[in-house]
Amino acid sequence: MSQSNPPTFMPSTETVFQRVGENTMVVNMGPQHPSTHGVLRVVCELEGETIVKARCQIGYLHTGMEKEAEYQQYHKCVVMTDRMDYLNANGNNLAHALAVEKLLGCEIPKRAQYLRVILAELSRIASHLVWLGTHALDLGAMTPFFYVWQQREMILDMFEMMSGVRMMPSWIVPGGLRGDMPEGFDKKLLQFLDTFPKELEVVEGLLVENPIWKERTYEVGVLTAEQALDLGCSGPILRASGVAWDLRKTQPYSSYEDFDFLVPVGEKGDVYDRFLVRIAEMKESCKILRQAIEGLPEGDFRTSDRKIAPPPRHELDTSMESLIHHFKLYTEGFRPPVGEAYAAVEGPKGELGFYIVSDGTNRPYRWHERPPSFMNLKALEVLAVGRLIADVVAIIGSIDIVLGEIDR
Amino acid sequence: MGELVLQTDSLEERKLREALPNALVKAKVHKGELYLCVRREQIREVAALLKNDPELEYRFFSECVGVDYSRWEHERDLEGRFEVVYNLLSLKLNRRVFVKVAVDDGQKVPSLVPVYAGAEYPEREIWDLFGIVFEGNEQTQRFLMPDDWVGHPLRKEYPLGGEDVLFAGGERGPAVEDIAMPHAGESFEGKTGTEEVSGR
Structure with a gap:
């Protein structure tokens, strides 16, 4: 903004490291490198081909969502959460809805909770599929990409069937869901649950015992449990390091305590373990999905509190009160009591939480997401040291980052 | 030593009052979560205690968040323009604790990087968006904002x-x-x- 300094859009490599050693050179990966998953820039200091130091430069996708949210009513903030981690839109919606509901202190019907679980688990599988496809693609295995994309399409079709939108459903809102499960959805989901495990086995068979795959991933980027906790890494990364910590089990939300599933845990904490953990997690998600759709209770898909959720459409024609509630809700929104709340869910990438401060008005005073990718990314700077530059690609892939969430 | 007066019925508060009697300003349970409001200067000791005490083991650093309270019209826990809220998790107790410190413009919060390595990124983000300086993790380069950006956008007057x-x-x-x-x-x-x- 000052006229004397011409604007620079990218810091030169020299400004990242103050002093570059005698035998080292600085190599810049990204921000447009195809295998850095979006606009991540990694600046590596190399000695030969070995990395001495790596620093991540982020912010290329920063859109100021946390500032924007302070100017929006709560029910309008929902659409921004989809766009943070765009591969796991339903999980973000769920975390946001739980945080707002915690502020409001409202109860959600059992049916809505089960439907939320279905959407969140489908999102988890879709997110893991994208990770699997791109991770394999980065390391030179092209075939899995096509297999997993086909499966992901089927999940997106289900989202479209439910909400009309493929990637950004915004279907989970504070107070419940926007609408009930459409007719035929259960049939489609059960059909998917029958075919998906077989398709996953095909992809798994391509990689698990593949000698090239093992060469690239085995004992690469080993993260100990101690380090993972210290760095704030969560999700599959933490579990691959041997810590059996899954918020769905330890601090159940949205009726996860009703379902029977296992938490896959790794031993070594290398890239290969993270791969195995995520594959196993997809199979566990299938188990949850089957239990949820088969045991789906009857009832309403949103809370009956008209101050939070809109009334049914048919009531608007006959009831003046419902009309007023509908009007007030969509013009003013609701006003949570003064206070603060943090609610977290176990996203596909780790602990995904929302910290919201309310000052009693219809807009959040402070609205913050705890982005799992952002905290996990720090592990890259630690893991890359001492490895070859080609391993950085494997490590980035195994951390499974989404830059939309890191930069927000 | 006299009888301890506790504001909440929590092990964390008891431990903190015993080990660092001056650090704690206020403790409260809000919506089922424990909040410990501590003095800014002692945040590193508090975090180290919570992390290393064998009965607590708050080893997981979840995140830290900055909040600008300059336009707040209600009651507050702490005095000072900004608050930094540390979100720590104990895998042993399966419990979360929120540690709050207050800070004004021109003051510094001791960085938690020596205690939790994961604190580096969130602290850089808070400096970038709020302008809160962390002692031991001072930055000259923007993190999320462009390099030539002026000001800290999450401040309320921005x-x-x-x-x-x-x-x-x-x-x-x-x-x-x-x-x-x-x-x-x-x-x-x-x-x-x-x-x-x-x-x-």
Whole structure:
């Protein structure tokens, strides 16, 4: 903004490291490198081909969502959460809805909770599929990409069937869901649950015992449990390091305590373990999905509190009160009591939480997401040291980052 | 040693009052979560205690968040313009604790990087967006914002929009300064409707 300094859009490599050693050179990966998953820039200091130091430069996708949210009513903030981690839109919606509901202190019907679980688990599988496809693609295995994309399409079709939108459903809102499960959805989901495990086995068979795959991933980027906790890494990364910590089990939300599933845990904490953990997690998600759709209770898909959720459409024609509630809700929104709340869910990438401060008005005073990718990314700077530059690609892939969430 | 007066029925508060009697300003349980408001200067000791005590083991650093309370009109836990809220998790107790410190402009919060390595990124983010300086983790380079950005956008007085339009010779975009304005943040003109009604 000052006229004397011409604007620079990218810091030169020299400004990242103050002093570059005698035998080292600085190599810049990204921000447009195809295998850095979006606009991540990694600046590596190399000695030969070995990395001495790596620093991540982020912010290329920063859109100021946390500032924007302070100017929006709560029910309008929902659409921004989809766009943070765009591969796991339903999980973000769920975390946001739980945080707002915690502020409001409202109860959600059992049916809505089960439907939320279905959407969140489908999102988890879709997110893991994208990770699997791109991770394999980065390391030179092209075939899995096509297999997993086909499966992901089927999940997106289900989202479209439910909400009309493929990637950004915004279907989970504070107070419940926007609408009930459409007719035929259960049939489609059960059909998917029958075919998906077989398709996953095909992809798994391509990689698990593949000698090239093992060469690239085995004992690469080993993260100990101690380090993972210290760095704030969560999700599959933490579990691959041997810590059996899954918020769905330890601090159940949205009726996860009703379902029977296992938490896959790794031993070594290398890239290969993270791969195995995520594959196993997809199979566990299938188990949850089957239990949820088969045991789906009857009832309403949103809370009956008209101050939070809109009334049914048919009531608007006959009831003046419902009309007023509908009007007030969509013009003013609701006003949570003064206070603060943090609610977290176990996203596909780790602990995904929302910290919201309310000052009693219809807009959040402070609205913050705890982005799992952002905290996990720090592990890259630690893991890359001492490895070859080609391993950085494997490590980035195994951390499974989404830059939309890191930069927000 | 006299009888300890506890504000909450929690092990964390008891341990903290015993080991660091002056650190704790206030403890409260809010919506089922434990909040410990501590003195800024002692945050590193508090975090180290929570992390290393064998009965607590708050080893997981979840995140830290900055909040600008300059436009807050209600009761507060701490004095000072900003609050930094540390979110720590104990895998042993399966419990979360929120540790709060207050900080004003020109003051520094001791960095938690020596205790939790994961604190580096969130602290850099808080400096970038709020301008809160962390002692031991001082930054000169922007993190999320562009390198030539001026100011810290998550401060309450910072308007929404109004930044330079790139490649347009210093022209400024529209800004929304009043949060109570209807349609704040929605309209390119920044003003629609009457100002008394909140909403459409």
